[in-house]
Amino acid sequence: MNPIRRHEMIMEVMLNQKDVTVNELSEKLRVTGKTIREDLSKLEEQGLILRVHGGAVLAQSDQFGILPSRNPLDKYAEEKAEIAERALKHIEPEDIIALDGGSTTLEIARSLTNMPLTVITNDVYIISELAPKDNIRLVVPGGYRVRNMLAGPEAVAYVRKLNIQKAFLSATAVHIEHGLSIYTGDLIDFKQALVATARQVFAACDHHKFGHSALRTFASLQEVDVLLTDSGLAQETAEQFREAGVNIECG
Numbered sequence: 396m397n398p399i400r401r402h403e404m405i406m407e408v409m410l411n412q413k414d415v416t417v418n419e420l421s422e423k424l425r426v427t428g429k430t431i432r433e434d435l436s437k438l439e440e441q442g443l444i445l446r447v448h449g450g451a452v453l454a455q456s457d458q459f460g461i462l463p464s465r466n467p468l469d470k471y472a473e474e475k476a477e478i479a480e481r482a483l484k485h486i487e488p489e490d491i492i493a494l495d496g497g498s499t500t501l502e503i504a505r506s507l508t509n510m511p512l513t514v515i516t517n518d519v520y521i522i523s524e525l526a527p528k529d530n531i532r533l534v535v536p537g538g539y540r541v542r543n544m545l546a547g548p549e550a551v552a553y554v555r556k557l558n559i560q561k562a563f564l565s566a567t568a569v570h571i572e573h574g575l576s577i578y579t580g581d582l583i584d585f586k587q588a589l590v591a592t593a594r595q596v597f598a599a600c601d602h603h604k605f606g607h608s609a610l611r612t613f614a615s616l617q618e619v620d621v622l623l624t625d626s627g628l629a630q631e632t633a634e635q636f637r638e639a640g641v642n643i644e645c646g
Contacts, residue, residue: 496544497565562593
């Protein structure tokens, strides 16, 4: 098993149980404790976990893009609402849009009025939110469930055949060099399909995610038409992104 896949599996385990021991991971992944400890050190360097005696715990469980089963919007609710308000200014009746899975895109879904709209989404929370809005046509790709999101080759192939006007994407981290990144490879292909298919690509990320990078980059900043964030982003950070050619809306 290559190290990247091993790191993804470690993060999957930790997302489900919040903490883990070296022995547990060693048995599950069938590698030595020494290899696991080296893996945990690398993940800690990336800010994804914190090492503790005998194992590790999640560093920022709210920022991993895959939501917990309860209260997905509790943290940074004001920032998410502000970003959703910005996103709505880009959405018009009869649009065909995609809402990627995530807490900020869920807030966008909650903010949508019941207007004529086609929404493609792989997030079961967003599906539940939009289902009562009968003027919104819901399009749900197939695939297998990764907590709150649907993933897999069937979903990717389906999305690539669609005429999506505007895609709103979530990310674990936003970095001026490493672009938009997440920690698990299960969702990479779906996100990249949205980027490749949509006429306009919007990234919806709160300011806490800036300056960080996760395991896997799924889009460069040059592939993003508009980066939507909240007014908590430092002005100097916003200017750095603008100087790099990024169209950023933050205040």
